[in-house]
Amino acid sequence: MRIPLSNVLILFLSFACCYCSSKADGPPDADRPNIVLIMADDLGYHDLACYGNTKINTPNIDALAEAGLRLTNFHSNGVVCSPTRAALLTGLYPQEAGVEGVVTAKSHRDVGMNLDHYTLAEYLKDAGYATAAFGKWHLGYQAKYGPLSQGFDHFKGFVSGNIDYFSHIDQEGYEDWWQGTELNPEEGYLTELITDHGIDFIRAHQDSSFFLYLPHGAPHYPYQGPEDEAERSIAGDFVVGGKREDKDVAYKEMIESLDKNVGRIVQTLEEEGRMNNTLIIFCSDNGATPNVGSNAPYRGYKSQVYEGGHRVPAIFYWKGKISQSVSDELVLSMDIFPTIADLVAEDPVNTEKTSGISVAELLLGNQAGLTNNERTVFWRFKNQKAATKAPWKVVLTPDSAELFNLANDPSETTNLKDSFPEIFVELNESLKNWEEGLTEELISN
Numbered sequence: 001m002r003i004p005l006s007n008v009l010i011l012f013l014s015f016a017c018c019y020c021s022s023k024a025d026g027p028p029d030a031d032r033p034n035i036v037l038i039m040a041d042d043l044g045y046h047d048l049a050c051y052g053n054t055k056i057n058t059p060n061i062d063a064l065a066e067a068g069l070r071l072t073n074f075h076s077n078g079v080v081c082s083p084t085r086a087a088l089l090t091g092l093y094p095q096e097a098g099v100e101g102v103v104t105a106k107s108h109r110d111v112g113m114n115l116d117h118y119t120l121a122e123y124l125k126d127a128g129y130a131t132a133a134f135g136k137w138h139l140g141y142q143a144k145y146g147p148l149s150q151g152f153d154h155f156k157g158f159v160s161g162n163i164d165y166f167s168h169i170d171q172e173g174y175e176d177w178w179q180g181t182e183l184n185p186e187e188g189y190l191t192e193l194i195t196d197h198g199i200d201f202i203r204a205h206q207d208s209s210f211f212l213y214l215p216h217g218a219p220h221y222p223y224q225g226p227e228d229e230a231e232r233s234i235a236g237d238f239v240v241g242g243k244r245e246d247k248d249v250a251y252k253e254m255i256e257s258l259d260k261n262v263g264r265i266v267q268t269l270e271e272e273g274r275m276n277n278t279l280i281i282f283c284s285d286n287g288a289t290p291n292v293g294s295n296a297p298y299r300g301y302k303s304q305v306y307e308g309g310h311r312v313p314a315i316f317y318w319k320g321k322i323s324q325s326v327s328d329e330l331v332l333s334m335d336i337f338p339t340i341a342d343l344v345a346e347d348p349v350n351t352e353k354t355s356g357i358s359v360a361e362l363l364l365g366n367q368a369g370l371t372n373n374e375r376t377v378f379w380r381f382k383n384q385k386a387a388t389k390a391p392w393k394v395v396l397t398p399d400s401a402e403l404f405n406l407a408n409d410p411s412e413t414t415n416l417k418d419s420f421p422e423i424f425v426e427l428n429e430s431l432k433n434w435e436e437g438l439t440e441e442l443i444s445n
């Protein structure tokens with residue numbers, strides 16, 4: 001049967017109008033939460049007081065953890081910055097999103113994450129949310145690969161991996177503070193500046209649902225506290241990591257500033273009467289680096305596929321909805337998109353198209369039927385690979401092939417490959433099958 005074109009057009013227009021008018025710019029819906037997603041940069045598993053640190057004071061983040069859900073088995077999908085950001089925004093493995101390595105200032109100035117991927121910001125924008133990203137992008141240097149091309153209404157921040165906390169110059173000596181698609185410098189200590197914009201955005205959206213993404217620079221180098229001063233200048237001569245010799249003290253100052261600024265966001269939400277319908281997520285993008293941060297009790301650091309490279313803090317807080325608890329359920333960065341889609345329930349994202357899964361039931365305290373820990377999950381960076389299926393984990397590097405039982409040996413000290421060869425082979429096969437299914441062209445290094 002042939003349907004007249006005019007009828008098809010009418011049908012399409014009816015659907016489009018219905019869809020467009022459903023939520024856009026309407027009043028906040030009490031049942032669907034605003035989303036505040038705060039991500040620290042290179043913050044290690046053991047860098048917050050609520051994860052056992054006794055030297056760094058983080059009372060505001062601890063308060064969210066104390067009242068909400070604190071995860072002890074949350075993992076970044078990447079072991080460096082860009083891949084985790086790709087997974088977070090697409091619900092895919094970084095490799096499926098085409099971003100396996102760092103989008104570097106030297107080699108990747110003309111590339112970015114494939115714009116064809118449907119992002120968390122696009123999903124929420126389509127659901128009628130106001131969307132904003134303030135902070136570190138790191139998924140493409142060109143404006144065409146920037147946040148405004150990936151579903152964000154507003155962007156102020158930087159696109160490289162790190163900038164001076166005061167002059168906002170990247171590590172190659174380029175100016176790197178953007179407002180929308182234009183370079184447009186602003187004054188201010190990075191962590192406070194990002195927060196200032198977040199606060200302005202919350203206050204400006206009293207009458208709409210909003211998604212506020214705050215990917216902080218802290219505590220990534222250069223190690224500069226809020227009382228320090230600018231070190232980098234355009235094309236200047238500077239120490240990339242920062243000139244302070246007491247880097248561990250600077251690191252503490254940076255995390256304590258981050259904590260204070262998380263507190264400012266919470267206070268703003270309280271003042272605006274938005275706490276009851278706002279989901280706050282706090283997480284890190286990869287493990288800490290050696291010398292300054294701590295991933296204790298886990299082995300390894302940022303850029304390694306041992307647990308210390310990817311097991312990171314993650315806290316979910318939603319007043320009156322998420323009960324206080326600590327969970328060892330397996331959750332990854334790529335689960336955040338399907339989880340938010342599930343909670344917003346506008347039109348749940350097609351989970352067949354994401355590798356992440358919704359953990360909404362875990363957040364809402366429904367433990368029955370959880371399958372998080374039954375998954376086999378993968379990491380790959382440069383020439384290192386890992387696969388986990390609880391309690392087992394395979395780690396492959398050019399120099400080693402190891403099997404660990406994380407339940408007995410969370411610090412990955414004892415290689416059980418020769419004791420359990422069949423388990424090693426099975427996980428290795430899973431890893432190979434996953435790799436064979438990867439088809440996206442990769443940004444890697």
Ligand SMILES: [Ca+2]
Pocket residue numbers: 041042080081220285286
């Ligand atoms: Ca990072």
